[in-house]
Structure formats: C-alpha cells, structure tokens
Amino acid sequence: MATTATVRQLHQDPAGANAASLVAIEGITMSFGDFTAVRDVDIGVGDGEFLAIVGPTGCGKSTILNAVAGLLTPARGRIAIDGKPVKGVQESVGYLFQQDALLPWKTALQNVELGLRFRGVAAAEREARARAWLAKVGLTGFEARYPHQLSGGQRKRVQMAQALIVEPKVILMDEPFSALDIHTRHLMQNELLRLWQEQRRSVILITHDLEEAIALGDRVVVLSAGPSSRVVESFHVPLDRPRDVAEIKLDPCFIDLYRDIWACLRGEVEKTYAQQRD
Ligand SMILES: Nc1ncnc2c1ncn2[C@@H]1O[C@H](COP(=O)(O)OP(=O)(O)O)[C@@H](O)[C@H]1O
Numbered sequence: 697m698a699t700t701a702t703v704r705q706l707h708q709d710p711a712g713a714n715a716a717s718l719v720a721i722e723g724i725t726m727s728f729g730d731f732t733a734v735r736d737v738d739i740g741v742g743d744g745e746f747l748a749i750v751g752p753t754g755c756g757k758s759t760i761l762n763a764v765a766g767l768l769t770p771a772r773g774r775i776a777i778d779g780k781p782v783k784g785v786q787e788s789v790g791y792l793f794q795q796d797a798l799l800p801w802k803t804a805l806q807n808v809e810l811g812l813r814f815r816g817v818a819a820a821e822r823e824a825r826a827r828a829w830l831a832k833v834g835l836t837g838f839e840a841r842y843p844h845q846l847s848g849g850q851r852k853r854v855q856m857a858q859a860l861i862v863e864p865k866v867i868l869m870d871e872p873f874s875a876l877d878i879h880t881r882h883l884m885q886n887e888l889l890r891l892w893q894e895q896r897r898s899v900i901l902i903t904h905d906l907e908e909a910i911a912l913g914d915r916v917v918v919l920s921a922g923p924s925s926r927v928v929e930s931f932h933v934p935l936d937r938p939r940d941v942a943e944i945k946l947d948p949c950f951i952d953l954y955r956d957i958w959a960c961l962r963g964e965v966e967k968t969y970a971q972q973r974d
Pocket residue numbers: 728731733751752753754755756757758759760922
C-alpha cells in the first residue's frame with residue numbers, strides 16, 4: 697500500500713490562480729477592524745471545476761466566499777471572475793446556503809422565479825422557466841406549495857432550482873447540506889452532482905465535512921486554523937465521474953485520499969480546539 701508521503705505527492709496540486717482560472721483569488725487578506733481572519737490567500741477555480749474548501753470552524757471559509765460574492769471587500773489582494781474584478785454584488789454568481797433562504801410567503805414557483813424577476817425577465821417566460829427547473833429537481837406538482845408545506849430536502853431542491861435558474865457562471869455553496877439528515881444529504885449531494893454534470897459550472901463548496909468535500913470535489917483545498925488563516929495544501933481528487941456519494945466512500949482511492957487530507961486537516965482542527973480551551 698502507498699505510504700501517506702507517496703499519496704500526498706500524487707495528489708498535491710497548486711491551489712493558486714493561473715491564466716485558466718475562471719475565479720481568481722489572488723493574495724487576499726480579509727480583516728474585521730484589527731482582526732485578520734484570512735491572510736494572503738491564493739485560490740484559482742477552473743471553468744467547470746468543482747472546488748471544495750475545508751478548514752476548522754471559524755477559520756474564514758464563509759468570509760472568503762462572501763468576498764467572491766462581492767459582499768465583503770478584501771483589505772488586500774484581488775478577486776476576479778472571468779477576468780473581471782469583483783466589485784459589489786455579482787450577477788454572475790449563484791448561492792446555496794445552509795439556512796433556508798426561501799421567502800416563506802411565496803410559493804415554490806414564486807421563490808424559483810425570484811432571480812429572473814430581479815433580472816427583468818417577462819412574467820410568462822419566468823413562469824415557464826421556473827416550472828422547468830422545478831421539474832428538473834423532481835418537484836413537479838409542488839409548484840403551489842409554500843416553504844412550510846415542504847420537507848427539508850424539498851426546500852433544498854427549491855433552493856437549488858433558485859440558484860441555478862439564473863445560469864450563473866459560478867455557484868457558491870456554504871455548508872449547503874449540513875442541516876439535513878444523512879440520507880437526505882446523500883440524495884441532495886447526488887442530485888447536485890447530476891445537475892452539475894449536465895451543465896458544468898465553476899463551483900466553490902465550503903464545508904467542514906471532509907467526506908463531502910472529497911465525494912463532490914475535483915479538488916480539495918485545506919485552510920489553516922485562524923486567525924490569519926491561509927491555504928495549507930491543495931489535493932487533486934482523481935475519482936471517476938459520475939459518482940454516487942454513498943458508494944464512493946468505500947472506494948480504496950477515496951479512503952487513501954481521506955487519510956491523506958485528514959492528516960493535513962487534523963492538526964488545524966486541533967489547534968482550533970486548543971485555542972477555544974484557553
Ligand atoms: N462581521 C464580522 N465581524 C467581526 N468578525 C467576524 C465577522 N465575520 C466573521 N468574523 C470572524 O472571522 C473569522 C472567520 O469567520 P467565518 O468566515 O464565518 O468562519 P468559518 O466560515 O470558517 O467558520 C471568525 O473568527 C469570525 O468570528
């Protein structure tokens with residue numbers, strides 16, 4: 697069996713942006729007053745690449761994602777999407793968050809239509825496209841339901857349709873499945889992979905779940921414990937697609953990779969726990 701060192705050599709991959717990056721995060725430092733959350737972070741995401749970022753709680757994962765979305769401005773460094781510097785909220789970006797972002801007073805159909813409404817698409821076209829997207833995520837017949845009349849998994853499907861209907865160049869996901877039970881989570885992860893394979897977009901998935909990162913990603917970037925978090929390593933995930941997220945966890949390559957990345961992540965998680973004890 698390969699030793700950890702050889703596996704790491706095989707999987708290690710530069711994290712930084714290059715000419716082929718659709719999303720280029722270059723030397724960003726993110727600060728809140730005197731507090732520096734992340735420092736000198738370089739991450740590139742290729743066109744159609746599925747990038748997963750893992751790191752201990754509080755290390756700055758959401759902060760980086762919010763910077764890519766244009767919701768926060770870096771103290772230093774730059775971010776570009778498709779060669780254009782990110783300034784303010786980005787139209788070319790779709791979001792999927794952990795918490796329900798659905799409006800409770802709007803139906804599933806109306807919630808899915810929202811992004812098109814903001815973009816000034818006419819009512820008839822909006823409705824037709826929203827119905828088609830609800831069908832794609834398996835919710836035909838649920839168009840008129842309100843969020844409280846849907847299960848957690850169904851609400852997540854509506855959110856996926858809501859994020860993807862605007863055909864974003866980049867999809868940002870912040871712990872999107874962590875509130876779901878394990879079976880629903882696997883279903884939603886497979887669903888997401890199916891939709892992504894149909895029309896590959898660049899994805900940045902933030903998660904504290906290393907299994908999820910490997911099962912879904914083309915690459916896994918590990919961030920260090922905060923403050924002043926940085927990229928520790930980047931690992932290529934050489935697992936074939938299409939993938940079944942529940943089954944892939946039994947693949948020897950998955951297990952090797954998990955062991956290797958965990959060896960890197962574990963130290964950072966332990967540092968975070970040690971800080972919290974002080
Ligand atoms: N608006 C804010 N003001 C002050 N500190 C913040 C703010 N947002 C996040 N932080 C701090 O920045 C660090 C990174 O936060 P966050 O990006 O949410 O971490 P993660 O998503 O990795 O758990 C944490 O220490 C957090 O307390």
